[in-house]
Amino acid sequence: MKTASIALALTVTLSPAISSAELTVASPFTDHAVLQRDMAVPVWGTADAGNTITVEFAGQKKSSIATDDGTWQIELDAMPGSATPKTLQISDTKSQLTFDDVVIGEVWICSGQSNMQMGGDSIPEIKALVPKAMNIRRFTVKQSVAFEEQDSCSGEWMEQHPASAVAFAFAYFLQDAADVPVGIIQTSWGSSSLEGWTPRDMTERLPHFKEIMTTFDRDEENRKRITNLLNGPKPWSRKDDIFLRRQPNLLYNAMMHPLAPYACRGIAWYQGESNSGSLEGMLQYEATLKGWIERYREEWGRDDLHFLIVMLPGFGKTAKGGPEGGPESPIAHSWAWMRESQLKTLELPHTSVANTIDLGHLTNIHPKDKLPVGERLALLAARDTLGHEIEAQGPELNRVLRSGDHLIVHFDHAQGLKTIDGKSPTAFWIADQSARWVKADATLKGQSVVLRSSEVPAPLYVRYAFAGKPKVNLVNGANLPALPFRTDRFEP
Template identity: 25%
Template sequence: MSTSFKLYTFYTSALLLLSLYCQPVSAKVVPAACFTDNMVLQQKAKVSLWGTAKPGGQVIITPGWTKQKYQTKVAADGKWMAKVATPAYGGPYHVSFDDGEKLTLSNILIGDVWLCSGQSNMEMAVGSGAYGVVNADKEIADAAKYSAIRMIKIDNTSSFKPQLDVPVKWPWKVCNSETVKDFSAVAYFFAKKIYDEKHIPIGLISDNWGGTVAEAWTSGTSLKKMPAFADFVKSTENGLTQAGIDEQYKTEVRKWINRSRSNDPGFNDTIANWAQLAFDDATWPKMQLPNFWEQAGVANYDGTMWLRKTVDLPADWAGKEIKLNMQGIDDYDLSFFNGQEVGHTEQFYYPRNYSIPGKLVKAGKNIISVRVFDNSGLGGINKGPLTLQLAADPSKSIDLGGEWTYKQALPLPKLEQPPVHANTPNRPTLIYNAMIAPILPFNIKGVIWYQGESNADRAEEYKTLFPLLINDWRAKFNNPDMPFYFVQIANYNCNDQPPVANWPELRGAQTDALKLPYTGMAVTIDIGEAGNIHPRNKQDVGLRLALIALAKNYNQPAEFSGPMLSSQKIVGNKVELRFAHSQGGLINRNSSDVKGFFIAGKDKKFYPAMATVKGQNVTVSSLAVANPVSVRYNWQNTPEGALYNKDGLPAVPFKIDNWDDIRLDKK
């Protein structure tokens, strides 16, 4: 099944739910859905409280931590907002709202509020048993001690325009051994460490969505600065509808398919060579159709595949219009008859009924060629019947099922990034509009972020996009110094399998974002699982994020980063590397050799390096490289290096070259 179909099904279901936490029906004043019992408000701040009430009236707000009352007018559209000063952390308190009828929210704590965003590794819950984090049952039992940690979950939804209503999936919950099962695991372990050290109540806004791209989380205002996204953002601002988006998507896919001709071996210039009747496909392997090609012997292949079928037509068909019918293709197709294109469809599993003009139809041998595009999962001409029919007499039909020849052409990594399906939220700014814009008035301490996997095939773009997102949120939250701490994506994808995307380069783009002030990065290159994109060890992820916050925001002097390359020097056939964040010396946790280092000369051929660790330095060399130019460390999807500092934090992967076309992953 294609990614586009699976995402469409998931997101369509999600968009059916836009749940707001309901206040008692007797109250006319209704705070925004993010304000409920059990919430945490940011300490020592002028927090924004807002909601709706009877137009033209007034709302009196009485916080339980002060005798002061706050009064605000209700606008003609029924909306109101007030700024309320909060003390240092403490509680529990209550807050009353009165517009003639009183509504009181209870069990409120004052502390620090962190926005916890990103994709599925931030969304992943603590869970239970084998379906939860490592030692889930123990963590669940332990959670009873952390009632000062609270979480609210923002619902997954998207919009073409910035929204005001906060889409809450579930309201603020007090952490205990039952509720913690639904908590974002990374966020919970982050909060737990901070609370253990500082005993400050922690509020967590769980605002994340699995499988999403960074541009979907960024405002249109900022995305217009990037040409890749500007046109789409401008079109939504100009009132582009979903129907218009659907048509635009089909056009984009068609252009993408046409551009792919240039490096497809099936084409000779603009001629579809593999579609010609005279082309000899005698050496091509065979498969039975209709079928998914993964079930016909072609495992783990995504990209383009050419399929050919020779068919003998009777003499009375010659010169007459015929129909080519194919009931299901995963995902797209470009179809030919005797070398001439007769149709194309940019929809998954949609019936194809292509007309073939009589001038192409001749008695005897004819050739049908179909170039199939598969974006992920299963692919192929997978649903029958497959037929040719006389257009004037459909009762005359030829069955095309059975043996076809096939040839793999362009694997997915060699294709351009395909257009995103029009019915998913993975379009520029759509998630920002619905899930970030409504909470911008909510005062927060900072952001923790775990995302990148869905942009790993566009690492170069991420170098611009990710800092843009960080600065965008700081501007929108009106806090230029807002802490933004993120997770570098973990090791993933077994080295003996073709890499799904360029994860090392994406990690490098994340490291580059540290050039922005008030940022920090938790390295997880050692705690992923090669065959699991959702590793269960979320304890160390949360811990490493918390170490950054403790050092930078809570005045706790402790190491918060693993060793990071600070300088390099080429001396003869050796390269001397020095690392910051390595006070007390570097530690190699491999049993014997220091692994993970590769070295290359100007020919760009990398060899495993011999490495010697001494204090804060590592010296690398190889007998195969007389004049080294570059060194890389852990620059693979799933590397083997185990270099740490004395605080148990892993070294940051790095390269000292700018060669983007070199892959170290084993094939």
């Protein structure tokens, strides 16, 4: 390791207030790093207060003075993408840090829980991409927790594709679309909740999170166990590992805060399973995720930090206490409610949701169909962040018109609307004011679908693919599946 090892050697028990006599730079700056193209690139670290720090890269030379608390930050001007290796040099009056083989391209943070962490070695479609992959690099954040926000994390850039199946597939197709190096910062941990990745100050905005953190702070035995594990032998047992990753706030402190404000295009987020144990949790997720996105944008100082949300795929399990009816039921307390919360993030600017309603497994919460997840993320990124004029999503509800005994559902993104099996569209349910849902007879008509049923002579509402594991077949000409929706506002 080079002199940058100073920055990586800091442990999770270190206080975030650092004043060091030695020059350090933030953890994401190592050999083989990928810097974000076409936007300002912050470079930051610590040094003696009052010291002049100089950063040199790609013909730029900029200086700043370390503040009284020993921190410094310099912003490089926006640069075009380039796969040509360059040297990043950082120096003060006493020392110099040098990082080789630094390139410029598209940088994304990939985060979430187990389905983002899940590797691709057992997935033939993912393994088949490896020999063809090029200009992809990864930085994997070591899994850990901390009581306080940390200034550093363990990890280094490597000229290797991400171990994550979803992150690798995303990077592969994005690199093909962008034709520049792609850097993936992987920071994920199975079983983690959204609250685990949430800054503590969000207690001021989210009442339920305030209750969670109040309970956490009062549990002295729990906090003592965490402290003992952090200071004790490694690796942790599986039981202790699961215990740590399920704590609120602590993952953010150790695994996300040290990355800000590293320049990146955005964050790809595949999480939600751990928040789907109850209907209350799934309904709460909308406000939590929206607030979380806005808070992260504050952390990065970027209103345009893009968020790619992976919709939870098909899965048959339902939350306890709700109506029964099986994996195709439109009224069960299934993941349909979580998907609705995830789709509400589209009300915020610079957000995209990758539709996975046609994917997943009835009983396996870790499905292997990860290739289309990564491919759809890349399509959205190409359209929404690279400006490519492509079809990147499936049919989306535009409006529903009532005409006598039937409903006509009109879609956007419906050019070439069809079914993948040539049969009538499935997974449509209709109801009147009684809220008794009946499977609809569905017929394609241009870019719309006509719904009727002899059991509902005057239909008012539609639910499409609003179930845990619906059987869907409706796609557009790009073979992208229609997004699930409901037009009613009945209480679940």
